[in-house]
Amino acid sequence: MIPGETILEVRGLTKRFGGLIAVNDLSFDVREHEVMGVIGPNGSGKSTTINLISGALRATSGSVSLEGHDLTAVRPHETARLGISRTFQLVRILPALSVLENAVAGAVFGHKRRWGRKADVFATDLLERVGLADKVAVPVSALTYIDQKRLELARALAGEPEVLLLDEWLAGLNPSELQVGIDLISSLRAEGRTVILVEHVMDAIRSLCDRCVVMNSGKKIAEGTPAEVLSDPHVIEAYLGDA
Template sequence: MTQNVVLTLQGVTKRFGGLVAVNAMDFSVQEGQVLGLIGPNGSGKSTTLNLISGALPATSGSIALRGTDITTMPARDITRRGISRTFQLVRLLPSMDVLENVMAGAVFGHRRRWGTDARSYAMGLIDRVGLGGKAHARISQLTYIDTKRVELARVLASDPKLLLLDEWLAGLNPTELEIGIDLIKSLRDDGRTIILVEHVMDAIRSLCDTCVVMSSGTKIAEGPPSSVLTDPEVVRAYLGDDDA
């Protein structure tokens, strides 16, 4: 793994009135690394992704992509610079088929493609995520995991430098979960740089090089999954003092 820093957060804070959703967050992501952003519900993980992707403005602190400050950039400019994301709830274009949804990522992403180039590129990604033969299926005809595959293919079509996966594995049955983990592993093996927000600890253990643990908006631990997941403070954050 090359040790080139792709993303750096320094003192990033987000306040909603009197509520501090993210408090002085610091971490960096290396090229080719899978970083797990974990913590109990309501700890600020998705808000952190929203700050990185430009969906929300930071109250203070700085976010840099390959040394360029993107803290105040609008989401469309951040996408064009190479950060793309999925969402907890799949967001597809229901009036379009699978191919058209994926082509949208190719047209509006970091490395723009048009016409037959966008079409052939999108077809390759449809095969890449395991949807071969379903390019012209309507979104309403797809299973839940296939809608997630479409969203992932659309994100990949934007050719991101950094891929943000917000609970992409959530809601999958055990068989689908195994398929989903293997798919993310294949992206990691391709050298993709990924921030993974996830509650499935088997996925965290098998996919992540390092973890950042959040609780009540604050980073409480950082390090390899093997050490972080046994940290007493992390166990208390997940289970509470009595159960821990």
């Protein structure tokens, strides 16, 4: 699907932790129906950026806006109501709840606020969508790692987000699981969803992303299509070093 108008704006975003500047004057736009990759070496500020966009962290300076709504000082649950859903670098499911209840939580506290039977039906459809149709009644503790990731994705999708944030969702998967994961994200792209994808798997970046922002030491060092940024000498140096 062809990307549309700008839906998310990041302007001058900065986050300091004492003397450490984790994100430094970062700016980029995300267009509707676009998959935007955020890539860079470990410690470059990618996950901090996701935490700032989702409201998990408060920016030191700069701004994030979604369809004209300023998210900079908004708390995480309010961000979810406005249309931002996310997964986490380390999977965070709700162990005291069932598989279905985990997905329902996304619907109840998400953008459209579904309740009761409507939330149950909607969540069940999403569990089927991500490949968990036969796991609805399974205890969360019995899920495999990839199924935990599927569940977290279903919960995020149940929030019916305007923008979906995937923070290294493919990390830790074996080769066969990795292909399943890439295919699943590809199907979300085909539906026209707007996604910010933080990822180290370059095959996924090449196949899934329309554009990429490359970070190093908290700063943006490149922006463009995957082919453009992955051939940029500054990006190559950031990943591989001067040699």
